Amino acid sequence: xxxxxxxxxxxxxxxxxxxxxxxxxxxxxxxxxxxxxxxxQRMSVEEGLSIxxxxxxxxxxxxxxxxxxxxxxxxxxxxxxEALAHYxxxxxxxxxxxxxxxxxxxxFDDLLELIPTEDAQEIRRLLDYPEDSVGRxxxxxxFEVKPETTMAxxxxxxxxxxxxxxxxVNDIYVLDERKHLLGVFSxxxxxxxxxxxxAAEVMHEEPITAxxxxxxxxxxxxMARYGFYALPxxxxxxxxxxxxxxxxxxxxxxxxxxxxxxxxxAVSGDSEAYLSLSxxxxxxxxxxxxxxxxxxxxxxxxxxxxxxxxxxxxKLNPIAFFIPLLIGAGGNSGSQVTxxxxxxxxxxxxxxxxxxxxxxxxFAAAVVAGAILGLVGFLRVWLKVxxxxxxxxxxxxxxxxxxxxxxxxxxxxxxxxxxxxAKRLGLDPAVMxxxxxxxxxxATGLIIYFEIALHVLGKI
Amino acid sequence: xxxxxxxxxxxxxxxxxxxxxxxxxxxxxxxxxxxxxxxxQRMSVEEGLSIxxxxxxxxxxxxxxxxxxxxxxxxxxxxxxEALAHYxxxxxxxxxxxxxxxxxxxxFDDLLELIPTEDAQEIRRLLDYPEDSVGRxxxxxxFEVKPETTMAxxxxxxxxxxxxxxxxVNDIYVLDERKHLLGVFSxxxxxxxxxxxxAAEVMHEEPITAxxxxxxxxxxxxMARYGFYALPxxxxxxxxxxxxxxxxxxxxxxxxxxxxxxxxxAVSGDSEAYLSLSxxxxxxxxxxxxxxxxxxxxxxxxxxxxxxxxxxxxKLNPIAFFIPLLIGAGGNSGSQVTxxxxxxxxxxxxxxxxxxxxxxxxFAAAVVAGAILGLVGFLRVWLKVxxxxxxxxxxxxxxxxxxxxxxxxxxxxxxxxxxxxAKRLGLDPAVMxxxxxxxxxxATGLIIYFEIALHVLGKI
Numbered sequence: 001x002x003x004x005x006x007x008x009x010x011x012x013x014x015x016x017x018x019x020x021x022x023x024x025x026x027x028x029x030x031x032x033x034x035x036x037x038x039x040x041q042r043m044s045v046e047e048g049l050s051i052x053x054x055x056x057x058x059x060x061x062x063x064x065x066x067x068x069x070x071x072x073x074x075x076x077x078x079x080x081x082e083a084l085a086h087y088x089x090x091x092x093x094x095x096x097x098x099x100x101x102x103x104x105x106x107x108f109d110d111l112l113e114l115i116p117t118e119d120a121q122e123i124r125r126l127l128d129y130p131e132d133s134v135g136r137x138x139x140x141x142x143f144e145v146k147p148e149t150t151m152a153x154x155x156x157x158x159x160x161x162x163x164x165x166x167x168x169v170n171d172i173y174v175l176d177e178r179k180h181l182l183g184v185f186s187x188x189x190x191x192x193x194x195x196x197x198x199a200a201e202v203m204h205e206e207p208i209t210a211x212x213x214x215x216x217x218x219x220x221x222x223m224a225r226y227g228f229y230a231l232p233x234x235x236x237x238x239x240x241x242x243x244x245x246x247x248x249x250x251x252x253x254x255x256x257x258x259x260x261x262x263x264x265x266a267v268s269g270d271s272e273a274y275l276s277l278s279x280x281x282x283x284x285x286x287x288x289x290x291x292x293x294x295x296x297x298x299x300x301x302x303x304x305x306x307x308x309x310x311x312x313x314x315k316l317n318p319i320a321f322f323i324p325l326l327i328g329a330g331g332n333s334g335s336q337v338t339x340x341x342x343x344x345x346x347x348x349x350x351x352x353x354x355x356x357x358x359x360x361x362x363f364a365a366a367v368v369a370g371a372i373l374g375l376v377g378f379l380r381v382w383l384k385v386x387x388x389x390x391x392x393x394x395x396x397x398x399x400x401x402x403x404x405x406x407x408x409x410x411x412x413x414x415x416x417x418x419x420x421x422a423k424r425l426g427l428d429p430a431v432m433x434x435x436x437x438x439x440x441x442x443a444t445g446l447i448i449y450f451e452i453a454l455h456v457l458g459k460i
Numbered sequence: 461x462x463x464x465x466x467x468x469x470x471x472x473x474x475x476x477x478x479x480x481x482x483x484x485x486x487x488x489x490x491x492x493x494x495x496x497x498x499x500x501q502r503m504s505v506e507e508g509l510s511i512x513x514x515x516x517x518x519x520x521x522x523x524x525x526x527x528x529x530x531x532x533x534x535x536x537x538x539x540x541x542e543a544l545a546h547y548x549x550x551x552x553x554x555x556x557x558x559x560x561x562x563x564x565x566x567x568f569d570d571l572l573e574l575i576p577t578e579d580a581q582e583i584r585r586l587l588d589y590p591e592d593s594v595g596r597x598x599x600x601x602x603f604e605v606k607p608e609t610t611m612a613x614x615x616x617x618x619x620x621x622x623x624x625x626x627x628x629v630n631d632i633y634v635l636d637e638r639k640h641l642l643g644v645f646s647x648x649x650x651x652x653x654x655x656x657x658x659a660a661e662v663m664h665e666e667p668i669t670a671x672x673x674x675x676x677x678x679x680x681x682x683m684a685r686y687g688f689y690a691l692p693x694x695x696x697x698x699x700x701x702x703x704x705x706x707x708x709x710x711x712x713x714x715x716x717x718x719x720x721x722x723x724x725x726a727v728s729g730d731s732e733a734y735l736s737l738s739x740x741x742x743x744x745x746x747x748x749x750x751x752x753x754x755x756x757x758x759x760x761x762x763x764x765x766x767x768x769x770x771x772x773x774x775k776l777n778p779i780a781f782f783i784p785l786l787i788g789a790g791g792n793s794g795s796q797v798t799x800x801x802x803x804x805x806x807x808x809x810x811x812x813x814x815x816x817x818x819x820x821x822x823f824a825a826a827v828v829a830g831a832i833l834g835l836v837g838f839l840r841v842w843l844k845v846x847x848x849x850x851x852x853x854x855x856x857x858x859x860x861x862x863x864x865x866x867x868x869x870x871x872x873x874x875x876x877x878x879x880x881x882a883k884r885l886g887l888d889p890a891v892m893x894x895x896x897x898x899x900x901x902x903a904t905g906l907i908i909y910f911e912i913a914l915h916v917l918g919k920i
Binding site: 030032034155158159161170186187188191192206221224225226227228229246247249250251253254256257259260261263264265266289293296297299300302303304307308312313314315316317319320323324327328331332335336338339342343346347348428430431433434435436438439440442443446447450453454458459460 | 907
């Protein structure tokens with residue numbers, strides 16, 4: 001069982017700083033790779049390296065696989081080709097493929113030269129499948145028999161199979177001589193059948209399968225739908241080439257759900273763990289969307305100018321033209337942040353005790369986003385070029401250009417702190433929803449706008 | 461394998477209408493309960509009943525379990541106590557508990573009188589665990605041995621166990637005489653060990669466990685984290701009482717993710733399948749939030765009135781006071797709809813061919829939401845009661861009261877059709893994100909507002 005989080009993380013760092021390999025190995029012998037990997041995200045590369053080098057290679061290899069790509073990369077650059085090739089050799093095929101992103105395709109090719117030729121060929125073959133397809137994450141270890149194999153023969157085969165192969169030997173797959181899947185049965189069923197009964201007699205026909213080239217998400221949802229623990233994977237010619245296992249399916253669904261959640265809040269990018277992202281990556285995932293929405297939202301300014309200035313029927317103070325634009329930008333940046341943090345809290349990637357870590361990076365990202373949108377906003381209001389600019393007074397342009405960063409900083413702070421505060425208070429962070437944050441920022445953002453306007457312009 | 465969806469659904473309905481029990485049974489003998497259940501959502505209760513009564517009881521029981529609660533309820537009210545008690549008797553404990561919601565607690569208690577006393581007691585015991593806890597969905601079938609059991613004895617026990625018990629016999633749990641969990645080992649490991657070896661010798665100690673009273677979501681995330689297929693469940697005194705299996709964990713995570721996604725878009729309620737919800741339920745899940753956000757957003761009106769009327773420095777046409785309020789309501793209702801539909805598309809609950817079904821219900825829900833918000837908006841603008849109303853002219857109040865339903869209908873249509881259209885075009889529906897819909901509705905909503913204003917008020 002996992003120790004109290006804080007204690008474990010602190011002890012791990014203390015161990016790493018002492019750099020006593022023997023003690024590290026002893027302390028971590030019963031701790032799982034997943035738990036150690038989580039603490040790596042709050043550790044320096046130096047500390048992490050002394051842990052990786054102290055523990056046994058298999059656990060070290062799994063820690064690297066569990067780490068978010070960005071963090072793993074900072075370790076792989078420090079490790080020798082020999083060490084990495086050794087890890088590659090230890091890992092199952094699907095995990096070995098993960099290494100490609102973590103060391104980069106070129107170095108990965110070099111590493112393949114250092115492992116047994118057969119394994120290297122196998123890995124290259126899997127790389128031929130489309131990205132995010134079932135083929136990329138299939139497990140090649142499955143237990144196959146011929147239709148005429150008897151239960152007595154099967155049990156003997158299992159006894160003689162080398163240890164640690166056939167992770168998922170609980171199901172036995174029946175293949176014909178062309179490797180076509182005929183049926184499946186459970187090991188338990190085999191045990192209960194008489195010794196002379198054949199595989200063909202006990203098997204279920206027409207199992208639910210996955211195609212190696214189909215998107216892994218589709219296969220994962222199908223597996224979940226039927227409540228299976230593994231699906232046999234067929235290649236284009238109907239031959240069984242591996243298994244798609246439940247743990248991989250769960251990972252895929254978690255990642256796809258995360259991507260969807262973020263996309264729905266206009267944040268792009270993959271499902272990398274929040275704390276492993278640099279400020280620059282946060283900016284890259286959000287600012288293009290913020291800008292695109294800002295440009296689209298500036299249509300509201302056109303509408304307001306059209307009715308408020310272009311027609312004789314409505315008289316509107318130009319200060320009003322930018323209200324939707326400004327509160328829209330605040331709402332959008334607040335939504336991006338609150339959704340990101342809420343998801344990270346749900347997945348346990350962020351804990352309430354990380355609040356200062358979160359604030360620091362969000363604030364830095366908001367400064368960049370605010371500066372960019374502020375500049376674009378200023379130009380949009382001030383420029384005298386038709387279509388591109390609205391040719392308003394420089395004072396008004398300045399007000400808009402100053403209000404944008406102020407509102408973005410404000411909404412980012414609210415959007416990152418409220419979900420963490422909710423979690424800390426034992427509430428569901430998801431109630432600090434995007435609409436809630438947006439509404440809150442709308443009213444408060446207008447105060448910011450008018451105060452800046454009154455200070456810059458005086459009477460409006 | 462599943463046939464082409466449309467063909468299968470149509471054939472199933474044709475079969476149901478013919479009501480030839482023998483033919484129905486034959487056609488569906490190889491079709492899985494999950495696939496049949498999905499089509500029940502697009503079928504009349506009459507059609508569904510003739511299918512349920514034709515097929516074998518086990519499959520019928522599983523179909524009822526798979527159905528969304530609301531739809532299942534329409535069937536259970538039609539079925540006799542005897543039929544339901546028979547289903548209850550067939551199902552595993554955790555599925556049997558699902559029946560409680562589907563028939564209502566009182567009738568469920570009556571049904572418990574009709575099944576074997578021992579099972580009824582067991583079900584009552586599980587009902588003592590908190591809702592949404594692991595205890596409510598644990599599987600009581602697991603294979604336990606004593607530490608001194610030898611492999612030869614174990615294999616003999618498995619051979620003699622009654623068929624269909626011990627769903628998850630792939631792992632063997634080692635318990636002491638007080639039922640405390642000592643360790644676990646795989647059936648495969650047992651097969652490979654020598655016959656005289658004892659369980660205590662082959663088992664792994666300190667397995668990852670779940671507590672019966674802990675939230676199922678926590679245990680499910682832990683299982684996913686370590687990539688296990690089942691966790692042993694301990695009661696308050698550390699005794700092993702069952703298994704929390706991977707398929708239940710997947711269901712829990714899917715439901716929790718759905719609830720979170722919806723909550724983040726200010727839609728309350730559980731994870732019932734979208735198409736099974738009535739218009740009234742859609743309204744109940746959304747309108748309270750819309751109203752709360754509307755009231756909160758009306759603070760923007762106060763801010764604008766304060767600066768635009770209360771001070772001498774800013775001159776603002778009262779028409780501008782309601783801009784954030786109106787586009788906010790449009791954005792919120794659009795976000796609710798687009799998020800709901802995008803999630804339903806991702807889970808396969810809604811297909812592009814359901815677009816008209818979706819539109820019809822969303823339109824009906826929007827009419828109700830629009831009427832309520834329109835009335836509240838009218839009163840808010842018109843009433844002369846301090847704090848509650850703004851005492852503006854009846855004309856302006858009418859404009860706001862008319863614009864609200866118009867904007868809500870508009871944003872709902874956009875929010876429901878765009879994700880479906882995206883899916884149809886092979887794009888990811890999640891790009892039709894809430895911020896995208898909100899931005900689009902902001903600009904177009906203002907046109908609606910000013911056009912209504914010009915028609916009602918003339919010069920403004």
